[in-house]
Amino acid sequence: MSNLDYHTPVLLNEVLQFLDVKQGGIYVDCTLGGGGHFWAIASRLSEKGVMVGIDRDLEAVEHNRKRSAAAVKATTIISRGRFSDFDKVLDENGIECVDGFLLDLGVSSHQIDEPQRGFSYMLDSTLDMRMDSTAGITARELLLSSTREELTHILECFGEIRNASRMARALKDWLEHRSLDTSTDIRNCIISEYGPNVKYKVLAKLFQALRIAVNRELEELTMFLHKSLGYLCAGGRLAVISYHSLEDRAVKEFIVANEGKCICPRDLPVCVCDKPSLLKRVSRKAVVPKEEELKSNPRSRSARLRVASRTEQDA
Numbered sequence: 001m002s003n004l005d006y007h008t009p010v011l012l013n014e015v016l017q018f019l020d021v022k023q024g025g026i027y028v029d030c031t032l033g034g035g036g037h038f039w040a041i042a043s044r045l046s047e048k049g050v051m052v053g054i055d056r057d058l059e060a061v062e063h064n065r066k067r068s069a070a071a072v073k074a075t076t077i078i079s080r081g082r083f084s085d086f087d088k089v090l091d092e093n094g095i096e097c098v099d100g101f102l103l104d105l106g107v108s109s110h111q112i113d114e115p116q117r118g119f120s121y122m123l124d125s126t127l128d129m130r131m132d133s134t135a136g137i138t139a140r141e142l143l144l145s146s147t148r149e150e151l152t153h154i155l156e157c158f159g160e161i162r163n164a165s166r167m168a169r170a171l172k173d174w175l176e177h178r179s180l181d182t183s184t185d186i187r188n189c190i191i192s193e194y195g196p197n198v199k200y201k202v203l204a205k206l207f208q209a210l211r212i213a214v215n216r217e218l219e220e221l222t223m224f225l226h227k228s229l230g231y232l233c234a235g236g237r238l239a240v241i242s243y244h245s246l247e248d249r250a251v252k253e254f255i256v257a258n259e260g261k262c263i264c265p266r267d268l269p270v271c272v273c274d275k276p277s278l279l280k281r282v283s284r285k286a287v288v289p290k291e292e293e294l295k296s297n298p299r300s301r302s303a304r305l306r307v308a309s310r311t312e313q314d315a
Ligand SMILES: C[S@@+](CC[C@H](N)C(=O)[O-])C[C@H]1O[C@@H](n2cnc3c(N)ncnc32)[C@H](O)[C@@H]1O
Pocket: 007, 008, 009, 010, 030, 031, 032, 033, 034, 035, 036, 037, 038, 054, 055, 056, 057, 060, 081, 082, 083, 084, 104, 105, 106, 107, 108, 109, 131, 220
């Protein structure tokens, strides 16, 4: 399977431009997927460069390990694991600081299109949704084991679903007499609660909430962001592509919090907070796909790229 059949990389030219790839640099693609970004960056590096790719999904790792690196001069390292543990991979390879991190969050097209992975509400798929199919609980198990209150919290916080308690009640009541093993079961349950004209957006939000909870996506992102500061060389770039507002907000707030803006109360005559400036925004606003990309790859429609560079301070 070619990289493009596996997944079409989103905002590829923009990522290459904003990462400001240096030929002899060290870059880490924390979300390897089909390898679109990984191999494009790797091919721009010289023999002095190092390209590290990480994914928690075995299929993604195997797909990229099978690919011949003959055309690439740089050293390539492909590792299976969670990106919140990227420091272990760098430490094992004696890498102290890097010139760029890339995170292209969410799931790949390959993961969405494989019915047994359970990510799609459009297919009749088993309710798994784990990016790493060998670890943690599935979405089906999550639905069974969580209380109505816990489920309400998941739907409200990760799906931004209004009146989440109604949906949580419907799902838990359904489970008293029937099963929720597949996406079709979920669709039937939601239709029985909201009627046959229920919008696809409702199902999309429910699936998003379950996926984020199953994979602990926001915890992963927060852990990664905090660690990344300690591993970026001065001038190194942090580039994150998000696909929903929860992730994008977390990235934006992290960058703003580390820009060193004074947080003293307004009535203090002088600054006493002495906040260090560790990051500088490279693009003021989030970068979004151009019309042409939206036409050729509709799955890019919600992508937002934010980029910051590490300042000299404490780097
Ligand atoms: C949108 S895809 C990346 C696509 C890739 N940039 C490309 O061009 O093909 C996201 C990938 O990140 C992986 N992923 C998501 N969260 C992860 C995490 N916390 N740790 C490691 N991999 C993760 C998923 O398994 C998936 O393969």
